Amino acid sequence: MSALRVLLVDDEEELVFTLEERLQLRGMCAEAFTSGAEALKRIAQQEFEVIVVDVKMPGMDGLELLRQIKTLRPAAQVILLTGRASENESRLGLEQGAFAYLIKPINIDELIKKMEQAVSRRTKE
Amino acid sequence: MIRVDMDGQQGVYRSGPAFFGRITASVTHEINNVLSTVGELSGLLEDLVAAGAQKGPIPPEKLRHLAERLTAQVSKGTAIIKRLNRFAHSTDEPAKTVDLGDTLALVVALAGPFARRKQATLETHAAGEPFNVQTDPFLLEHAVFLGLEYALQSGDPRWLITVSAARHEQLAEIIISFVPLEVPAMTGAPWPLLAVLMRQLGGTVACTSGENNTHHLVLTIPLTESGQPTMAP
Numbered sequence: 001m002s003a004l005r006v007l008l009v010d011d012e013e014e015l016v017f018t019l020e021e022r023l024q025l026r027g028m029c030a031e032a033f034t035s036g037a038e039a040l041k042r043i044a045q046q047e048f049e050v051i052v053v054d055v056k057m058p059g060m061d062g063l064e065l066l067r068q069i070k071t072l073r074p075a076a077q078v079i080l081l082t083g084r085a086s087e088n089e090s091r092l093g094l095e096q097g098a099f100a101y102l103i104k105p106i107n108i109d110e111l112i113k114k115m116e117q118a119v120s121r122r123t124k125e
Numbered sequence: 126m127i128r129v130d131m132d133g134q135q136g137v138y139r140s141g142p143a144f145f146g147r148i149t150a151s152v153t154h155e156i157n158n159v160l161s162t163v164g165e166l167s168g169l170l171e172d173l174v175a176a177g178a179q180k181g182p183i184p185p186e187k188l189r190h191l192a193e194r195l196t197a198q199v200s201k202g203t204a205i206i207k208r209l210n211r212f213a214h215s216t217d218e219p220a221k222t223v224d225l226g227d228t229l230a231l232v233v234a235l236a237g238p239f240a241r242r243k244q245a246t247l248e249t250h251a252a253g254e255p256f257n258v259q260t261d262p263f264l265l266e267h268a269v270f271l272g273l274e275y276a277l278q279s280g281d282p283r284w285l286i287t288v289s290a291a292r293h294e295q296l297a298e299i300i301i302s303f304v305p306l307e308v309p310a311m312t313g314a315p316w317p318l319l320a321v322l323m324r325q326l327g328g329t330v331a332c333t334s335g336e337n338n339t340h341h342l343v344l345t346i347p348l349t350e351s352g353q354p355t356m357a358p
Contacts, residue, residue, distance in 0.1 A: 015162040016161065058241050058243070083154050085150060
């Protein structure tokens with residue numbers, strides 16, 4: 001079975017690159033980006049099974065990025081990362097096609113579980 | 126020069142707690158990000174130790190680099206908490222002697238996340254010797270923040286927004302300079318509230334346009350309640 005392709009987007013540089021490293025250590029093909037615009041360029045080139053997106057980002061925010069991902073790659077499963085204050089936006093994200101949202105600070109085991117569920121839904125679709 | 130003279134009494138009573146709430150929410154969001162990063166870094170260390178049981182010891186260079194990254198996050202968190210603490214203590218006394226440059230630097234740092242969301246950059250410009258003002262520190266911080274918010278709303282994010290202070294006889298001037306996307310309207314939020322806050326501080330607010338389409342929001346306050354300058358520490 002091929003490694004899960006995951007793309008991570010968060011403007012918190014140290015956070016997103018550390019998460020990338022942790023997922024790579026678990027055998028995933030993880031790639032991290034710090035802006036929605038950079039991430040979209042990569043998504044246009046390469047298909048990812050799961051895309052993890054921070055809701056609050058400068059420039060293109062997480063919900064706008066979600067809309068663009070769904071246009072570009074409808075099958076991609078998006079998991080939103082959010083703070084308590086942005087939970088309403090994340091609920092809106094679910095209505096717009098996100099698979100799930102997690103509140104920061106996240107637990108990596110919980111994230112991986114959500115990723116596996118997301119891949120399972122993608123396979124069924 | 127356009128003088129602003131608007132009655133903004135409505136909503137003034139709630140504006141102080143609302144400002145305090147916005148800043149606290151923003152700072153705690155920053156702290157949450159730092160703690161999340163510390164959590165991931167320590168998680169990475171655990172992962173490496175677990176992987177090391179099968180693949181051999183972690184290279185010392187890798188460990189040293191991880192320790193540096195953790196230390197950087199702790200320093201970042203400490204600086205954020207110090208700012209919040211200083212801001213919280215600005216409500217302690219309604220009149221206090223403060224270094225104006227330090228106060229402006231604090232407000233610029235607190236407004237940083239709001240600027241980043243708009244992809245704009247704020248900077249304080251020191252002009253001349255530092256000097257003190259005797260004022261209500263919380264009201265002053267609120268007024269400067271509103272001025273910055275106005276510059277962020279109206280300004281072109283490609284241009285730096287600068288904040289500087291100057292002393293003219295018995296007055297202190299705080300100048301927020303920005304390049305607007307279009308001629309800024311001096312109506313609507315935050316004008317009425319800013320005008321009221323400046324009156325409470327015994328000062329004025331005005332907007333001037335200068336060279337290269339740069340606009341200057343000028344907040345003027347007396348140096349002291351008695352109008353006499355005080356010495357910087």
